[in-house]
Amino acid sequence: MTAFESMEASLREMEVSAKEQIEACNSPEALEEVRVEVLGRKGKLAQLSKNMGTLTHEQRGSVGKLLNQVKGVLETAFDAQNQRFATAVLQARLEREWVDLTLPSRGPRRGSLHPVTLIQTEIEDVFRSLGFTVLDGPEVETEYHNFDALNIPPHHPARDMQDTFWMTNGTLLRTHTSPVQVRGMKQLGPPLRMIAPGRVFRNEEVDASHEHTFYQLEGMMIDRDVSVAHLIYFMKTLLSEVFKRDVTVRLRPGYFPFVEPGFELDIQCLICGGSGCPVCKQSGWVELLPCGLVHPNVLRLSGINPEEWNGFAFGLGLTRLAMMRYGIDDIRHLLGGDLRFLRQF
Amino acid sequence: MKFSYNWLNALTDGPRQSPQELSNLITMKTAESEGVEPWGEAFPQVVVARVEHAELVPDSRIVKAEVDAGPLGRKTVVCGAPNCRAGLLTAFVPPGVTVDGKEIREATIRGVLSQGMLASGSELGINKDYEGILELSGVNPGDPVPGCEPDFIIEIDNKSLTHRPDLWGHYGMAREVAAITGSKLVDPVKIELVPEAPCPFEIEIADGKLAPRYSGLLVENVTVQASPLWLQNRLSSIGLNPINNLVDITNLVMAELGQPMHAFDADKLRGNTIYIRPATEGERCLALNDEEYVLTPANVVIADQGGPIALAGVIGGKESAIFEGTTRIFFESANFQASNIRRTSSALKLRTDASMRFEKAQDPENTVRALARALELLLEVCPDARVSGGLGDVYYPVPAPAPIHLPHAWLERKLGRAIPREEVKRILSSIGFGVAESADGLVVEVPSWRATKDISLKDDLVEEVGRMVGYASITPQPPHTPAVPPHENHEHGQHRQVRGALRALGFTEVYNYSFVTEKQVAAFGFPSAELVHIANPIAAELAFMRPSLLPGILQNCEDNLRHFDEFQFFEIGREIHAREGHGQLPVETNFLAVVHCTKADGDSHLYALKRVARNLFNGARLEPEAALAHEHPFRAARVDWQGETIGRFFEFHPAKLEARAAVLYVNLDQALRLQPGIARYTPLRRYPTSAFDLSVVVDRREYSGKVQDAIVRHAGDSLVDIEFLRVYEGAPLPEGRKSLSYRLVVGALDHTLSHDEVTSVRNQVIAGMEAEGSELRV
Numbered sequence A: 001m002t003a004f005e006s007m008e009a010s011l012r013e014m015e016v017s018a019k020e021q022i023e024a025c026n027s028p029e030a031l032e033e034v035r036v037e038v039l040g041r042k043g044k045l046a047q048l049s050k051n052m053g054t055l056t057h058e059q060r061g062s063v064g065k066l067l068n069q070v071k072g073v074l075e076t077a078f079d080a081q082n083q084r085f086a087t088a089v090l091q092a093r094l095e096r097e098w099v100d101l102t103l104p105s106r107g108p109r110r111g112s113l114h115p116v117t118l119i120q121t122e123i124e125d126v127f128r129s130l131g132f133t134v135l136d137g138p139e140v141e142t143e144y145h146n147f148d149a150l151n152i153p154p155h156h157p158a159r160d161m162q163d164t165f166w167m168t169n170g171t172l173l174r175t176h177t178s179p180v181q182v183r184g185m186k187q188l189g190p191p192l193r194m195i196a197p198g199r200v201f202r203n204e205e206v207d208a209s210h211e212h213t214f215y216q217l218e219g220m221m222i223d224r225d226v227s228v229a230h231l232i233y234f235m236k237t238l239l240s241e242v243f244k245r246d247v248t249v250r251l252r253p254g255y256f257p258f259v260e261p262g263f264e265l266d267i268q269c270l271i272c273g274g275s276g277c278p279v280c281k282q283s284g285w286v287e288l289l290p291c292g293l294v295h296p297n298v299l300r301l302s303g304i305n306p307e308e309w310n311g312f313a314f315g316l317g318l319t320r321l322a323m324m325r326y327g328i329d330d331i332r333h334l335l336g337g338d339l340r341f342l343r344q345f
Numbered sequence B: 001m002k003f004s005y006n007w008l009n010a011l012t013d014g015p016r017q018s019p020q021e022l023s024n025l026i027t028m029k030t031a032e033s034e035g036v037e038p039w040g041e042a043f044p045q046v047v048v049a050r051v052e053h054a055e056l057v058p059d060s061r062i063v064k065a066e067v068d069a070g071p072l073g074r075k076t077v078v079c080g081a082p083n084c085r086a087g088l089l090t091a092f093v094p095p096g097v098t099v100d101g102k103e104i105r106e107a108t109i110r111g112v113l114s115q116g117m118l119a120s121g122s123e124l125g126i127n128k129d130y131e132g133i134l135e136l137s138g139v140n141p142g143d144p145v146p147g148c149e150p151d152f153i154i155e156i157d158n159k160s161l162t163h164r165p166d167l168w169g170h171y172g173m174a175r176e177v178a179a180i181t182g183s184k185l186v187d188p189v190k191i192e193l194v195p196e197a198p199c200p201f202e203i204e205i206a207d208g209k210l211a212p213r214y215s216g217l218l219v220e221n222v223t224v225q226a227s228p229l230w231l232q233n234r235l236s237s238i239g240l241n242p243i244n245n246l247v248d249i250t251n252l253v254m255a256e257l258g259q260p261m262h263a264f265d266a267d268k269l270r271g272n273t274i275y276i277r278p279a280t281e282g283e284r285c286l287a288l289n290d291e292e293y294v295l296t297p298a299n300v301v302i303a304d305q306g307g308p309i310a311l312a313g314v315i316g317g318k319e320s321a322i323f324e325g326t327t328r329i330f331f332e333s334a335n336f337q338a339s340n341i342r343r344t345s346s347a348l349k350l351r352t353d354a355s356m357r358f359e360k361a362q363d364p365e366n367t368v369r370a371l372a373r374a375l376e377l378l379l380e381v382c383p384d385a386r387v388s389g390g391l392g393d394v395y396y397p398v399p400a401p402a403p404i405h406l407p408h409a410w411l412e413r414k415l416g417r418a419i420p421r422e423e424v425k426r427i428l429s430s431i432g433f434g435v436a437e438s439a440d441g442l443v444v445e446v447p448s449w450r451a452t453k454d455i456s457l458k459d460d461l462v463e464e465v466g467r468m469v470g471y472a473s474i475t476p477q478p479p480h481t482p483a484v485p486p487h488e489n490h491e492h493g494q495h496r497q498v499r500g501a502l503r504a505l506g507f508t509e510v511y512n513y514s515f516v517t518e519k520q521v522a523a524f525g526f527p528s529a530e531l532v533h534i535a536n537p538i539a540a541e542l543a544f545m546r547p548s549l550l551p552g553i554l555q556n557c558e559d560n561l562r563h564f565d566e567f568q569f570f571e572i573g574r575e576i577h578a579r580e581g582h583g584q585l586p587v588e589t590n591f592l593a594v595v596h597c598t599k600a601d602g603d604s605h606l607y608a609l610k611r612v613a614r615n616l617f618n619g620a621r622l623e624p625e626a627a628l629a630h631e632h633p634f635r636a637a638r639v640d641w642q643g644e645t646i647g648r649f650f651e652f653h654p655a656k657l658e659a660r661a662a663v664l665y666v667n668l669d670q671a672l673r674l675q676p677g678i679a680r681y682t683p684l685r686r687y688p689t690s691a692f693d694l695s696v697v698v699d700r701r702e703y704s705g706k707v708q709d710a711i712v713r714h715a716g717d718s719l720v721d722i723e724f725l726r727v728y729e730g731a732p733l734p735e736g737r738k739s740l741s742y743r744l745v746v747g748a749l750d751h752t753l754s755h756d757e758v759t760s761v762r763n764q765v766i767a768g769m770e771a772e773g774s775e776l777r778v
């Protein structure tokens, strides 16, 4: 056997035995030992390459090639074995970290907002997107703002329509959000688009469907040549947004002294679709909101010339709407402060 | 207001609708119908029967009667009525028919098989007479009971008639029906019945504004008795009680023409003059309801020489009232000022069918028409009656309103649709308006029954045209106006943010009532000068507007502790504080109350809520302060933010609430004013910072906030951050002392602090703290 042949044979033999050693390792530490023994600076491969000096120039070339080849194969084998170890370690860690995600979480439970807040926020957003300003007014009002300025002079029978809480100093609790119209017209002047949500009061006996304290949302638009057609457009848009579907509305005559003409707006029953059910008392329609074109006297009383400007106004029962939306059958829940009820929203 | 379908049909001539159709049409075009109810459904099954034989059932007061019910045959009936006697013609209800809410069945009573029922007027619903069974005449067994026709009653919501004096009678509604359905209106009034001759009574009106018209007729030779059944049935069907023929006639005319009337016993009137005048101060009037009213000059009375005989427009007087023996009557048909009647009726707390109509401003043109109609009816029920003299009538006509100019283009712009001018003319004429053409539209004359207060502007005519043409014919249309961003409502923005944050932090929103009780006021010690008093509260004890949200949330805590051991909630609402002076509006301020309530002992709820407070108001500080009465004396602080005190942070006093409730109570309006502007960016540090720890030993009740403030002050400009690490009590510290540990982070913007520089800051803090008497554990 020539020196060349014996070297080639030693390399081959070492490759086979090193591979066996690598595969036999069962820990990263043992593997590292093998690696130093084989590929280290003083390892087997380095020893073998030292013997290359005895070879011819050509032989040195082919043995060098073989040496590199064996080195490459062994390095790959080491990497693969290392990877196997890492994978096993990771796998073991993952297994250890099993948890029960169905256990309840700690800390405060989900919070909730009042159903009237929810519906009010939504409606405010719809109207803001249509260019309406949100205004507030006082809950204790003057007789002037609540009645006179709305074309309801003293001893007008319309005052009977609203049982009023009177304060001992002659002021009153607003019976509707309409006085904010008056404040809005004076504050902002025409053209004007405003809504006014808020708490209103009527001196009424309380039962499942009547409350002395409830919420309304007043709306008003003053511009040039506002028509009934515009009013219907806004109401339809609003209600379709609120109920998240196309709604059918109808106007019929209704009497409110601050509008002329005045309407009751009915919405086609959302429960039965108009064919009649207990909710709509078999009529197919549900009375939803009073509205109308602003009475010229109301404009005039707020310093707006009715020959130049006109507009529409409407009053939406937020409490009623919230009850319809969430299927609340007892109005007394709304101001009852019972968290068992309020947490549902 | 109830309307009889039969009656409306009698006043119109033309195509007929079903009661339900008619009700819907009225709702869509005129006024809101609350529905249709059948009336007298049993009438077609009830027949006249003659009692052939009647005998008492032994040992009882009931009668066994044999009756002849015509084609229904002979029947045995057990009857309890005292007037059940042989020969009587009465009403027989066969088995299977329901009257008075009960189905009549064959039944054995006291051993007698009763094969039906003999009915009283009240059982049939035609009057309130339950004393005995009906006594009929001029009919035969088997005939239907005369005057009792089944009907349908359409009930119209009174609120929707507030502005329509003309719709408080069937004739006015019939006019609407005729216009809606295209039929012809039939006028029930024969005005020629009123004779033209001087009236034996003088009429004197003191003030033509208070009483624009007073008309009367003296009628003699009348007999007071029960009205015919048709009249009784008609009144009962619309909810009026039959009394006697004279009163029933005045009520029928009122229900038909909307004109209230009154009948005086003319023999009881003193003198020959009827005075319509303001009452004198303290004048008394005994009314038909047996109440005596003490009057003032603000009330108008009808009086004779001897004093008041009626309260004008409200109620008749007792002394001049008709009774069984009345033979001469004076019919009154008058018109009064609406606002005066309303004032009187609300001052006397007396609302009558008459006052309800007068306060809507009735048509003065209607008074004589009502007399004519009453006279016609009177002659029907008392054929021997005759008018003495003629009409007495004093009239101060209100000037007719000027015709309304209705420009056609303007009308179309208001409605938002085109409409032929001919159509407008047709609609307005159909409901009684006079219409003439003008260059650009119409000139419209308002009929007297719509002119008293209902219609005076062209805007009013938009409604008349709109409702009749139908609002469904108008296509919705977006406005052509420039888009302008709306004004910002910062208050709502703030509320929205607070609500959103609190919901995310696990709080539930509550709404509480605006009213507080006297007990709550006392418990919280609210100063009475700041309270807004309600004159007519919903309940006597709920007489104040809330000057604080706290009574409400304390109640919420108590209520919810029944269901939960621990809960969090909040409310945004207004505090209402009185300002002195009549008509002065109070100050209304938005407040926020945030509550963490628990049955558990300890203090973690306080720190949990403090975290929430700092989340809502970044940088807010709690400064311990003397507690208010409702606050735990050692768990109370004011809340400082942006240089002002914006509220309180406390636990409810254990005397107020058994469980523990931490409360954050903040003036939101003030906080909104203090809201910091948009924050500027701070450049990131380019050089690393260093940290060191310090512990300060202080009295157990020393506030860490104070200690931390001192450390910050002494550390100076190089302090980047300070973090509280822990509090420690116990060995080796002496009793009553605690150690507070902090980590201080220091640095400079332009270089890395050297070890010496850091040490120097540390020494500076230690020296400063020691100089102030603190003990440091280094």
Ligand SMILES: [Zn+2]
Binding pocket: A269, A270, A271, A272, A273, A274, A275, A276, A277, A278, A279, A280, A281, A282, A284, A285
């Ligand atoms: Zn329905």
